[in-house]
Each structure stands twice: as C-alpha cells, then as structure tokens.
Amino acid sequence: MSVLVLLEQRGVLKPSALEAATAAAAIAQASGLELNAVYIGQSLADQASELAGFGIKSVYAYEHSDLGHYSNDAYVPIVRDLVEELGATVIIGSASALGKELCASVAARLGVELVQDAIACRWENGLHATKPVYAGKVVSEVAVNDSPAMVSLRPNVTAVARNGEDAPEILQREMPSVSLRTVLKEAAEAATGTVDLTEAKIVVSAGRGVGGPEHLPVVEALATAMGAAFGASRAVVDAGWIHHSHQVGQTGKVVSPDVYVACGISGAIQHQAGMRTSRVIVAINKDPQANIFKICDYGIVGDLFEICPLLTEAVKLAKG
Amino acid sequence: MKSVVLIKRVPDTASVFTINDAQSGVDTSRLKFVMSPYDEHAVQEAVNLKATAGGEVVVVTLGPPEDKEKLLTALAMGADRAVLITGDGIDSLGHRGIAEALAAVVREEAPEVVFAGKQAVDDDGSQIPERVAELLGWSHASVVTRFSLEGTTATVDREIEGGLLTLEVPLPAVFSTEKGINKPDYPKLPNIMKAKKKPLEEKSFADLGLTAADLAAKVTVTQMSLPRQERLNKLLEGDSATQVAALVQVLKEDEKVL
Ligand SMILES: Cc1cc2nc3c(=O)[nH]c(=O)nc-3n(C[C@H](O)[C@H](O)[C@H](O)COP(=O)(O)OP(=O)(O)OC[C@H]3O[C@@H](n4cnc5c(N)ncnc54)[C@H](O)[C@@H]3O)c2cc1C
Ligand SMILES: Nc1ncnc2c1ncn2[C@@H]1O[C@H](COP(=O)(O)O)[C@@H](O)[C@H]1O
Numbered sequence: 001m002s003v004l005v006l007l008e009q010r011g012v013l014k015p016s017a018l019e020a021a022t023a024a025a026a027i028a029q030a031s032g033l034e035l036n037a038v039y040i041g042q043s044l045a046d047q048a049s050e051l052a053g054f055g056i057k058s059v060y061a062y063e064h065s066d067l068g069h070y071s072n073d074a075y076v077p078i079v080r081d082l083v084e085e086l087g088a089t090v091i092i093g094s095a096s097a098l099g100k101e102l103c104a105s106v107a108a109r110l111g112v113e114l115v116q117d118a119i120a121c122r123w124e125n126g127l128h129a130t131k132p133v134y135a136g137k138v139v140s141e142v143a144v145n146d147s148p149a150m151v152s153l154r155p156n157v158t159a160v161a162r163n164g165e166d167a168p169e170i171l172q173r174e175m176p177s178v179s180l181r182t183v184l185k186e187a188a189e190a191a192t193g194t195v196d197l198t199e200a201k202i203v204v205s206a207g208r209g210v211g212g213p214e215h216l217p218v219v220e221a222l223a224t225a226m227g228a229a230f231g232a233s234r235a236v237v238d239a240g241w242i243h244h245s246h247q248v249g250q251t252g253k254v255v256s257p258d259v260y261v262a263c264g265i266s267g268a269i270q271h272q273a274g275m276r277t278s279r280v281i282v283a284i285n286k287d288p289q290a291n292i293f294k295i296c297d298y299g300i301v302g303d304l305f306e307i308c309p310l311l312t313e314a315v316k317l318a319k320g
Numbered sequence: 321m322k323s324v325v326l327i328k329r330v331p332d333t334a335s336v337f338t339i340n341d342a343q344s345g346v347d348t349s350r351l352k353f354v355m356s357p358y359d360e361h362a363v364q365e366a367v368n369l370k371a372t373a374g375g376e377v378v379v380v381t382l383g384p385p386e387d388k389e390k391l392l393t394a395l396a397m398g399a400d401r402a403v404l405i406t407g408d409g410i411d412s413l414g415h416r417g418i419a420e421a422l423a424a425v426v427r428e429e430a431p432e433v434v435f436a437g438k439q440a441v442d443d444d445g446s447q448i449p450e451r452v453a454e455l456l457g458w459s460h461a462s463v464v465t466r467f468s469l470e471g472t473t474a475t476v477d478r479e480i481e482g483g484l485l486t487l488e489v490p491l492p493a494v495f496s497t498e499k500g501i502n503k504p505d506y507p508k509l510p511n512i513m514k515a516k517k518k519p520l521e522e523k524s525f526a527d528l529g530l531t532a533a534d535l536a537a538k539v540t541v542t543q544m545s546l547p548r549q550e551r552l553n554k555l556l557e558g559d560s561a562t563q564v565a566a567l568v569q570v571l572k573e574d575e576k577v578l
Contacts, residue, residue: 010481069485072460095446097480101462104447108454113416113539116446128542133443135333138346139547140443146416146538181459185475186486196482202577226578244500245479250333250441251357251499259577269334280575281551282567288555297552298570300563310564318568318578 002034003027004088004148005056006079008099009041011068013050015199016094019158021054023121024092028055030123033090036060037168038082040075042068048170053162057169064175069187070098073180076105081176083110088148090127095152096198103152113146117254119157119277127151135250135273155199156256157277195229197248203257203275205231205248209264209285209304213241219263222308225315231255231275233265249274263304267292284308321373321469322431323366325399326422326449327359327381329390330442343543355390358437360397360504361497365467366435367398368502373469376400380425382418384410388520395515396507403429407524409532417535419451424528426452433474434494438463453494460494461487465501 005024007017021037028035037051037059044061051059062078079102083091093103095117107114115121118129127149133140144151197203204223210216216236223230231248232241248255250273260278265271267283267290275281276295283296284307293299300307331337331351338347355363366377379394381387382405391402405421413421426434436449453460465484466477472491477484479498489495507515525532556563572578 076454097463097478100446101450104450104462105454105460107416107447108419108451111416113414113537114447115539117444131443132547133544134331134337134346135441136547137333137337138339139545140541141543141545142539143542144539181490182461183488184485185488187483188486189483198481247499259571259575273333276547280571280577282571293555294553295549295551297554298567299553299555300560300567301555302560302563306560307564310560311567314564314568315578318572 001089002036002086003031003090003092004083004086005035005037006091006093006099006102007037007039007059008094008096009039011042013047014094014096015160016096016099016153016155018050018160019155020092020094020153021051021056022158022160023153025054025163027090027092027121027123027127031090036086036088038062038079040067040078044170049167052165052167055163055166059168059170060173061170062173062175067175069184070102071180071182071184072101072105073182074175074178075102076109077176077178079106080109083148091148091150092121093150093152095154099152103150107150110148112148112150113144114150114152115142115144116152117154118151119154121151121153132277135270136276137269154254154256154277195227197229197231197246197253197255200229200255200257202226202228202259203231203248203255203278204228204261204263205233205265206236206263207233207265208235208239210236215305216241218305218308222261222263222312222315225312226261228261233271262292262296263308265292266290267295321369321375321433322429323369323375323377323433323435324426324429324431325359325362325366325377325379325394326434326436326452327363327379327390327394328356328437328440328442329353329381329383329387330356330440333441337546339544339546343545344541345544353386355393356437356440356442358439358497358499361499361501362435362437363394363397363399364502364504365497366433369433369469370398378403378429378431380405380422382406382410382421391520392515393507395518395520396512397505401518402520404520404522405528406522409525409536412532412536414537414539415445415447415451417537419448419455420535421525421528421530422448423452423455424530425523426456432472432491436494436496438496438498449494449496456492458492458494459489461489462496463498464495465498467495467501
C-alpha cells in the first residue's frame, strides 16, 4: 500500500513532475500511505535535490543513456513492474503529451481505470479527481474505485509546494532488457527562445482580429516582451496564417498559464475550452459585446493595432 | 493493407449543456451528436492509405444503436464495412472496458493498422488507442501529425511540448490522429446513398466472449456541475494609454505576473 508518483523528464525534470509530486504528497498525507517516486531518464544526478520536501521516501531511479527519450517499449514495463513490486495503490502522473501516453499504456497493462488530465485530485476514503469534460463546459467529480487508482494531472494547475527539506533516498535501478520495437529517428526541439504553449506561464494569442499573417508580428512582439508563448485561435490556423501547433482550444492545445492574453479573439466556446483554466485572463477586442469579455478578468475595448504596441512598450518598461 | 478505424459519437461541444437533476450527468435529450472531430482525421487517414496501398477499411464503434448514424458517415467517407458493438450494459463501461471490447473486435479483424482519434471530445479520455494497442501487445504512436508507410514499417511524426518526434513503428500498430495529419473530405450525396448499402454488422458483448459486468467502470461520477465563473470582468477605462498603464499595473502589482 503506497503512492507512486511518475517523475517526468525531458533531459531535466519537468515542472509537471514537481507538480505531480506536490499532489501525490497531499494524497500520501491524507491517506497515511507511504510516498515513492520513479524516475526514468538519462541521469537524475544533480537534480535529486529538487525532490526534497515532498515527503518522498524513495526515488527509484532508472538511469541509462537509452532511457533519455521516452519510449513505450522501455518505460511501460518499468512502471508496471515497479507498481507490482511496491504494491502501489495510487499512481499519480502528468498529463503532458508523453505523460498521457505513458499513463494510458501503464493503466492498460495493469488492467485498471485511469483519469487523464485531472485539474485536481484528493484523498477521501479513496482517490477522487476533478476533471473538465465537454470542452470544459461541465466539471466532473469522480471517485476512482480501482486499485491501483490512477490519475494524470494537467500541467500548470498545481502550485509546487514543499514542506521541509527532507531528501528522499535515491535507489539506483538497472534498466531491464527490453526489445525496442519503435525506433526514435529524430527528436526536433523547437527553436530556442520560443516558449512552449502548454507549459508556459504566460500565453499571448492572436485571433482573426489581426486581419492577416503580415500583422501577426504586432501580437508576437507583445508575446516576446512578456516572455510568453504565442498562441492563436482556430480562425488564424485555418486561414493558414500560422502553424496549427499554435492553436489553443478544443481541437488545439489546452493551456493553463498564469496569464492568458487574447488579442482580437471573439471567445468562441471551443476557444474557451483551451484556456478557461488560466489564472488571469486578459482580453483586447474592439467589440465591447465580444464573448471574450464575459470570461475575462481584465478587458480593454480597443483596436489591437493601437493597444498591442503600447502594451509591448509598457511591459518592456515595467520589466526594466 | 487492412485497417480498422475506431470512431466515437459524441455531443457537439457547441451545444448548450445542462446538468440532470441528480447532478450525476448531463441532460443528453437536447444535444446534437457528431463524430468526434479527431476521428474524422482517423477515417480520412485510413481511406488515404487504402487509396495508395489498397486493402480494406473497417470502421468500428461501441455505443448505443444511434451510433449507426456516424458509422454511415464513415462509410460515406470511404470505409468499406462497419461494426457496431452494442447491447445491454453499454452505458456502464469505463475506458478500461471500452478498450477491451474494441480490442476484441480488432483481434477478430486482424488488421495491420488501427487508426483512432487522439481523444474523444466528450470526456477527453485520451487513452483508448494506447489501451487497445497494449491489450493486443502491439506498438502504438499517439498524436500523429504525419503518417507514411514503407513495407511493414510506418514512419510518423508525433508532437510533444515544444518539439516533434519522428518514430519508426513496426506494424501491426495503433495510431492516434491529431488535426493537421490530413483534411477530411466530407461525403458527397452519392456516397451517402452508397454507404447505406455497405455491410454494417452488430455485435453484442456475448458475441465477443465478454460480459458487461466484467467491463463495468470502476470510476464513478460523484457530481457534475457547471464551472463556476469567478472572473473579475473588469473593463479598463480611459484612453488607450491609460488603459494600458492600468493593465500593466494590475499585472505587476496585484497579479504579480510581470
Ligand atoms: C468542432 C469545432 C472545434 C473548434 N476548435 C477550436 C479551437 O480549438 N480553437 C479555436 O480557437 N476555435 C475553435 N473552433 C472555432 C471557433 O468556433 C471560432 O470559430 C474561432 O475560435 C474564432 O476565432 P477568432 O476568435 O479568432 O475569430 P472571430 O470569431 O472572427 O473573432 C475575431 C474577433 O476579433 C475582433 N477584432 C477584429 N478586428 C480587431 C481589431 N483591429 N482590434 C481588436 N479586435 C478586433 C472582433 O471584434 C472579433 O471579436 C472550433 C469550432 C468547431 C466547430
Ligand atoms: N466507444 C468507442 N467506440 C469506438 N472508438 C472509441 C470509443 N471510445 C473511444 N474511441 C476511440 O478512441 C479515441 C480516443 O478516445 P478517448 O481515449 O476516449 O479520448 C477516439 O477518438 C476514438 O477513435
């Protein structure tokens, strides 16, 4: 009987790993269960110190150069076997792109249910999770009655919290021998300096209001000044003004930044599905009746071609 | 090259959702249903594959009898045959059970490739394709934005946060599709008429050697509610420069995000 947290890495531990550890720590505390963690990657080495303060007893570290990149063939059996070895009864993972794939695969191998992309979880005579459904129009509270009970947490919705400085023991594990059927041919990282949407603390998005691809730089400059990732509505993507990987919404990315700035976006429900869990929402739109103003915290009714450049300069000044 | 496509019929998320009196689910009586948007890409990819590699496309769904309607859409898009898994207990399944029943059909059909959507936009389960692959012991790749085939190996692009992975996946395998992989061709009237003549087979759990009780969900909804709206809805005032200054002020001082 214990809680196991899956620590995701992409070369270094991801912020979502520490968020999952925070959530798992709360569950371990409320249930009285022991908390352990599993790390699969090239090398945990000097990042182990980041794992102090969560009340983790042991970190099972599978370190190998062949484990640097995610692989279903290698990662899934490791987690499955460790869950069985430890008799883990609760498993908390991250609902990142690869985290979701890992959790789904592990759940299938264990033959248990899984709640993906929860925005909160808690212990109350068992594991409970909160999860938006129907494009975020409805919030579902679920009880996970399976054992192990498994949940993956949406990145960026849990504030990392440590309690004290107790460091876990790190237990080095051998990489089991597996045949790697799927081959990773290439891993292209986005150009440096660009911030990824789903993990960004600030997202600035452009909508059809920018009028054309030649005007995107007006909004992009604001994103750069704010240190933000650059998003877009589907209208902008469908018009071919920007690559679809920038799309925020039901059929795009789901983001939960500290601040979401919507520029020239009307606020269609499918767009909201991708950004409504943002902490602060700012809207810039020339139509005072636009839906986006109904779901924003701060709104500026105005022409984005006037507002965005002013805001870009003011932000630069404020940041010094 | 035989492929199976998994599709799900889901409420159109543009619908107005209301919660039932028991707060245990949504009132579905007034909802409009569509094929989950990512599944349209899955169907299209299978149809495209057939166009180049030949073979057969079998489309499969698990759900109530009304789901036939979306199987017909897939047939009109170019699938050859359809299978509907339906019967008593269909509503009691969780993702674990749905995947087991779908895997049973895939096992019978024994295709080389399975396509599914990356997530069904009702509850965004985001796990059926991976589960089906694991249950069959097959390889899988999720969130695929490019698919190509050479011999018995597929090369796919798969998006991750801030990057793109190119994977070589040996068949048989399951792929979940992401927008961007293709542009679905919506069916034209003659094809809609022809679809009605294509084979559509119904299967029960018993036909698959399964029982509803074994597949029943072990996740229970304790409450459904409409999200609370706790936004400030504050429109800033004054000329543009004043509004911008006020915004920077609140972002810096109140929200501490600059
Ligand atoms: C199944 C389905 C899935 C979908 N998925 C998504 C999704 O994932 N993401 C998504 O975004 N959409 C999605 N949509 C589309 C969605 O319904 C809207 O069509 C889309 O979000 C509109 O984009 P927009 O707000 O940029 O454009 P519009 O709705 O055209 O809004 C443009 C806004 O810009 C304002 N504007 C114009 N000029 C200026 C100016 N100079 N300064 C300031 N403001 C200006 C206008 O007042 C208007 O409010 C989906 C739709 C469907 C049916
Ligand atoms: N009941 C179902 N019948 C057929 N296919 C399904 C069903 N549920 C999910 N799928 C497939 O699995 C994908 C992902 O669904 P989910 O894991 O539920 O988000 C969907 O896009 C479909 O392709």
